[in-house]
Amino acid sequence: MLRVFNSVETSVQIASWNVNSVRTRLDQVLEWLEQEQPDLLCLQETKVDDPLFPVEAFTKAGWHANVHGQKSYNGVALISRTPLNDVRCGLIGELPDDADAKRLGEQKRVISGLLDGVRVLNLYVPNGSNLKSDKYTYKLNWLACLKRYLEAPRQRDEPLCMVGDFNIAPEARDIHDPERLTGGIMATDAERAALKDVLGEQLQDIFRLFEPDAGHWTWWDYRTGAWARDRGWRIDHIYLSEELSGLARSCRIHKQIRGNEQPSDHAPISVDLNWPPDDDDGWDDPDPLDLG
């Protein structure tokens, strides 16, 4: 819920976590919510059909759950302290009679809702498998569809917080071994260009506003002892539209969660925003870079 720091300053925390099965990770998710108390947690890879989603466990703990899932694969959810407004599932609905969008919507990868007037868009971008796979083409098509979705007038008018598992490392500094891995899946020029196209001039990778260095990862492969060797990728991101990016106080990767017993292969990420903006207190807003 909104935390009041003084009479005029409020803050909202939005988080994202690919949990790799919400049922297997349920206790860890509830524990993290209890500790961190975000206003909204966006989940990806819930891997469960809606009737089997453990809604009650969240309700009992005082959370609201909006779900958009499927059996075994994909699946996204919004877990919030207060009810969200105008929850929408999928990219379709904004692109009338678009067969391509409908086909891409068969996989449950998108859910969004309004939190205090901010459109929070929770994404699970396709992985793409390998460069020769049909899934790779699907990934690029999916990103092109997302771009058109964001360009629709209704989307452009709302302050946007776009979060999730993007399955793309935007730059060399987002991979533990860029020399070896650049050009492979999650690090091709085509994927990076498609993501840049989605972002346009308006959406900022908010983690990079606070941390320019390499060595900050959100995903560590289960195999090859990647976690023990800290060989990771930064593929989970938070993007903010122009009116929000100046209000970010911090952006954190909750790395220690990857060290849990039976962990997800992803760590949560979160952003703290001064929201709603305070514009009538007679003081200049502090530079968020000075607060890191």
Next chain:
DNA sequence: ATGGCAGCGTCACGCTGA
């Protein structure tokens, strides 16, 4: 160059993820 680990569905192992 390849596989490795984990979860799912369904009960021995193939599919998928990243």
